[in-house]
Amino acid sequence: MTPSTRALVLSLALAATLAGCNRDRPAEPAGPAPAPGAAVTPAAAAPMAYESKTPYAEVSLKLPAAIKTQPDLHAALYARSVADLRAFTEGAQADRSEAGGDAGLGPYAKSIDIVPGAETGKLFSLVRTDYENTGGAHPNSAYRSVLWDKALKREITAADLFAKGANLSSLDAALCAAVNVEKRKRDPGAQTVALTGGGDWTCPRAATTPFVLAQGATPGKAGGLVFLIGPYLVGLYAEGAYEVTVPQSAFRSLLAPAYADEFGGAPKA
Structure with missing residues (x-):
């Protein structure tokens, strides 16, 4: 057997040995491993x-x-x-x-x-x-x-829902007004909250407050946004949480074109 032939035979034998070993080895994951503690569910x-x-x-x-x-x-x-x-x-x-x-x-x-x-x-x-x-x-x-x-x-997020660069100050004001209406329903003597200034609490800003779509009177359309405000944020703990609705008419001009048609009509009570 020539040296070159001997080398070829040895190479083939080594490849066969490695292939056999790899058959016994668990397959490598197809993608990155999940974070520790994460639930991996199809x-x-x-x-x-x-x-x-x-x-x-x-x-x-x-x-x-x-x-x-x-x-x-x-x-x-x-x-x-x-x-x-x-x-x-x-x-x-x-x-x-x-x-x-x-x-x-x-x-x-x-x-x-x-x-x-x-x-x-x-x-x-x-x-x-x-x-x-x-x-x-x-x-x-x-x-x-x-x-x-x-x-x-x-x-x-809010950054996607509203037009790029939109000034949300009018929505902030509408949200603050809705909060005060709800506070007075619960307590006619409730302290008014404002966006800035004195007082124990201030109104939240729309862009940083969780919100979901409000059911609309027009089928298939959202009538506004429901803002979700936890206890302590605009009043005493005893007042509880607030869920206040701002009608789409208050912010329709601020919506991104891709989502403007998803809103219409008045929110359901």
């Missing part, structure tokens, strides 16, 4: 609920049936919410360990409840309410919202 099979109980925390998630129509959003929102609940459980355990034990306290609690807002031909909206009890004077709740472009299959 869009078509995302669960509708999640629950976990430990000596440190009891957590739960509920999703609405309406989300089944948007499987990509369903999978992403489930994964994100479960990751938040797992982080809360880990934090509860750390808090108890640092405090030197439970000291007779029950487990912390956190629930995420997601319900649908209005929907149009292009847009789908959801309200997420986070309720937490960590043993303080009272439990706390906070709002988040989701606005989903059904065709693009992605979440959009």
Whole structure:
């Protein structure tokens, strides 16, 4: 056998050996590994609920049936919410360990409840309410919202919904007025809140306040936006949360052209 032939035979033998080894090796992942603690769920099979109980925390998630129509959003929102609940459980355990034990306290609690807002031909909206009890004077709740472009299959924000460079000061003023109307319904003597200036509270800005679509009187159209304001933001904790509606007539001229036709008519009561 010539040296060149011997080298060829050795190379083929080595290749066969490596191929055999690779057959026994687990396949490499097709994409980047998921973040630690993330729930990896195919869009078509995302669960509708999640629950976990430990000596440190009891957590739960509920999703609405309406989300089944948007499987990509369903999978992403489930994964994100479960990751938040797992982080809360880990934090509860750390808090108890640092405090030197439970000291007779029950487990912390956190629930995420997601319900649908209005929907149009292009847009789908959801309200997420986070309720937490960590043993303080009272439990706390906070709002988040989701606005989903059904065709693009992605979440959009106020920056997408409104025209680029739009001056939202008129919407801020309309939101502030709506807050004060609601405050006076609850308490005729309630302190008026303003966008700036004195007082214990100020009105929130529209661009940084969670909102969902308001059901409209015109079929297929949103009649406005429902802004979600948690306790303590515009009044005492005893006043609770506020959900105030601003009609689309107050901001229609500010909408991005791609979404202007999704709004029309008055919001339903």
